[in-house]
Amino acid sequence: MLRYVRSYQLEGREIKIRLDYVGKKIKQLRLRRKKTQQEVADECHISKSLLSKIENGQTNSAIATLAKISDSLGVKLSLLLEDESEHDLVLLRKEERQSKVGDEHMGYSFELLANRSPYTGVEPTIIHVTPKHMITRTEGYTHGHDEFIYILEGSIKLAYNGEEHNMKTGDTAYFNGTKPHLFVPVDNKGAKVLTLFIETE
Secondary structure (H helix, E strand, C coil), rough: CCCCCCCCCEEEEECCEEHHHHHHHHHCCCCEEEEEEHHHHHCCCCCCHHHHHHHHHCCCCCCCHHHHHHHHHHCCCCHHCCCCCCCCCCCHHHHHHHCCCCEHHHHHHEEECCCCCCCCCEEEEEEEEECCCCCCCCCCCCCEEEEEEEEEEEEEEEEECCCEEECCCEEEEEECCCEEEEEEECCCCCEEEEEEEEECC
């Protein structure tokens, strides 16, 4: 028998919360963030035993408590409350995804290739490297992920941490995104780079 708490209003909609499913999502997200129960409990000003009961679907939590937990885990409250199962397959048709976003004059634009699960730590994209005559950016980018790249079309110079590496179609690289890096075009044809942003923490 499924156990629900009372109905709540979320973004103008009435929802029912399934305790076991919410608890499972909280635990998965906590482990993904590499946080202990005690760390999350301390950040939320609740006891570790209460958090344990929430994760195991054994208690009827106040919405305010769930809001604190979502803040601690860095996700929206709606992610915890939506009663939807995670799918093994998430199919995104070419015509359904946004073709390009970003600013070409800053060095690139990109396509998001998947509506990824919040429980995974991989973000697949295609980076469209700006043709050489259009680019205005020379400063490297940094972010908190590792990055894997595969050159699909064209050639680039990978500027990484003060050094430049020539790369052509079929070449790959894996690097720490916290260090300055930039895809530098070598001609006016531009390039296309399959890129995986990978969470490591």
